[in-house]
Amino acid sequence: MSDRDASEHTGPNASRPVVGKLDKNDLPEAARIVRLAFGTFIGAPDPETFWADRDYVYGRQRAAHVASFGATLDGKFVGSNFATNWGSVGFLGPLTVRPDVQGQGIAGALLAKTMEQFETWGTRHVGLFTFSDSAKHIALYQKYGFYARFLTAIMSAKAVRQTAAGWLRFSELSQVQREEALQSCRDVAETIYPGLDLSGEISATHSQGLGDIALVEGARGIAAFAVCHYGPRSEAGADTCFVKFGAVRDGGSAERDYLRLLDACEAMAVAAGMSNLLAGANMARHEAYQHLVAREFRSEILGVTMHRQNDPGYCRPGAYIIDDWR
């Protein structure tokens, strides 16, 4: 926490939030506060059971590429935040504070610690997804150097397609083939943004059984891949296959390969018994977004991405990427 923030929220006798690594013992309370904080903010009828069909806490805390932070006030657990490492790219969230202690600088303290983590990692491009219509959220993140850029639409479509051409599942590969696939996925991401590396996300999804990774074959090996979540321990939500991240090798066949990737994700959803396919498109990635619209995906959630130093990163026309940074 910066001195400025501390002095604004604490008099001589007031408590200051203490932030450290999120302890395993605090996971149930952290998960409860995530539900309660978002449920309360969104106005859900029963905030305690909001998002009971998904997990944003246990899976991230266990993942090697995620740093997890918890805040206490007077020794009581009051909030958490997560920093995700995708190589040269990182994003933060979900950031939550127990509703009855909001407005006391706890989010600020968590953010200060989170930004230190990105410094330690040397992350070049850092961003987050937030509520585009909340003055508080935009102002809070701006204090830490983030500026609002384009909307991200989190969109869904019915999954009906049973088959798709030329794709593999990461889970069905041998150990040696998995190592090769991880390298190929790094190569694909590298063509879009130098150093973008989804190895941690792929490994966490596979090792924790949170879903699977679709690998679309091309003329020169893997042309595209998508890390998909489904099931109650994942981030997807009920009856949903969620494309947490998808990317297509840059080049002449990128548009075609993107459509093949969407086909593969849909077939993966159907095979997993999920009727909905959920995918996020930052609107700066115009073509990737437009194809979702053309396929009759409809927006379920609209938010805005905020980027450190207003850096566009890979949110630009021609980048065939699916993600939403939640």
Ligand SMILES: CC(C)(COP(=O)(O)OP(=O)(O)OC[C@H]1O[C@@H](n2cnc3c(N)ncnc32)[C@H](O)[C@@H]1OP(=O)(O)O)[C@@H](O)C(=O)NCCC(=O)NCCS
């Ligand atoms: C968003 C959330 C994490 C903020 O937590 P918090 O502990 O209340 O936040 P803080 O008190 O540390 O900081 C809020 C800051 O916003 C400022 N702020 C609030 N409303 C503002 C406004 N309209 N304009 C400008 N600044 C505003 C406050 O002054 C404070 O800044 P300061 O510390 O410099 O005084 C919390 O409200 C929450 O959990 N919400 C529900 C879940 C959520 O939306 N998470 C974030 C998703 S992206």
